[in-house]
Amino acid sequence: MRQFVIIMLTATLVLGWGKTGHRVIGKIAEENLTPEAREQITQLMGHADLARISNWADEIKSDPKWDHSHDWHYCTILEGKEYEGPEAGGYAVKKVSEFTDLLKRGILGKKDQIDVFRFIVHIVGDLHQPLHVGNGTDRGGNSVKVEWFWDGESNLHRVWDTQMIDHMQYSYTEYAQQIQLGLSSEDKEAMLNPDLMAFVNTSRSLHPQIYEIGEGKLSWEYVDKNRDLMEDRLLKGGFHLAAILNDIFQ
Numbered sequence: 001m002r003q004f005v006i007i008m009l010t011a012t013l014v015l016g017w018g019k020t021g022h023r024v025i026g027k028i029a030e031e032n033l034t035p036e037a038r039e040q041i042t043q044l045m046g047h048a049d050l051a052r053i054s055n056w057a058d059e060i061k062s063d064p065k066w067d068h069s070h071d072w073h074y075c076t077i078l079e080g081k082e083y084e085g086p087e088a089g090g091y092a093v094k095k096v097s098e099f100t101d102l103l104k105r106g107i108l109g110k111k112d113q114i115d116v117f118r119f120i121v122h123i124v125g126d127l128h129q130p131l132h133v134g135n136g137t138d139r140g141g142n143s144v145k146v147e148w149f150w151d152g153e154s155n156l157h158r159v160w161d162t163q164m165i166d167h168m169q170y171s172y173t174e175y176a177q178q179i180q181l182g183l184s185s186e187d188k189e190a191m192l193n194p195d196l197m198a199f200v201n202t203s204r205s206l207h208p209q210i211y212e213i214g215e216g217k218l219s220w221e222y223v224d225k226n227r228d229l230m231e232d233r234l235l236k237g238g239f240h241l242a243a244i245l246n247d248i249f250q
């Protein structure tokens with residue numbers, strides 16, 4: 001029983017954006033692939049539906065075969081420090097770089113290529129959830145207990161993974177469309193940046209606002225204050241993912 005509880009705690013630690021968040025990012029990325037990338041991804045996967053595969057890396061967590069991947073979904077930047085590598089906690093940055101490199105070199109068999117590809121699509125999304133770039137003290141906000149509207153007990157990580165997104169009651173396709181409304185082609189071009197560390201550092205820099213939770217009773221005021229920020233992370237997640245894939249599949 002004790003072991004079961006520990007496993008459950010570990011599992012909640014690393015979930016990342018919920019299903020809708022990952023699908024929104026996948027959908028936005030798919031809409032911004034170059035024709036070359038779309039073509040090569042379709043050859044690899046049989047389709048280029050990134051929303052459909054974006055949650056695979058979370059779904060396999062129940063398979064013991066993938067236990068070693070549980071800490072690939074986050075990284076840590078200690079307070080007042082720069083990113084110092086996976087020693088501080090979490091392999092997300094390392095894995096995205098490693099997998100990007102493997103795909104570029106084209107040395108993997110098809111099955112491994114598919115797995116590595118699905119991990120990139122997922123982890124790049126996770127790294128845009130600001131609490132997946134943790135501070136090393138509270139398990140990415142999982143230890144920060146809060147109350148969420150009338151649902152009662154929650155934690156800050158879960159609020160950012162799922163509860164704020166679900167609160168909007170959009171499907172992922174509606175959300176992907178809403179978030180991109182009114183963007184010019186210059187706006188899109190400016191966001192197509194494959195620089196992994198730049199968006200990891202941005203995620204971390206957003207913590208002061210995210211941790212402004214007063215006494216921890218979160219409801220419409222918190223949503224009102226953070227909605228734009230949350231949607232901006234989903235938007236940038238989509239464009240950064242597209243940029244990384246466009247760079248791999250030239």
Ligand SMILES: [Zn+2]
Binds near residue numbers: 017122
């Ligand atoms: Zn994840």
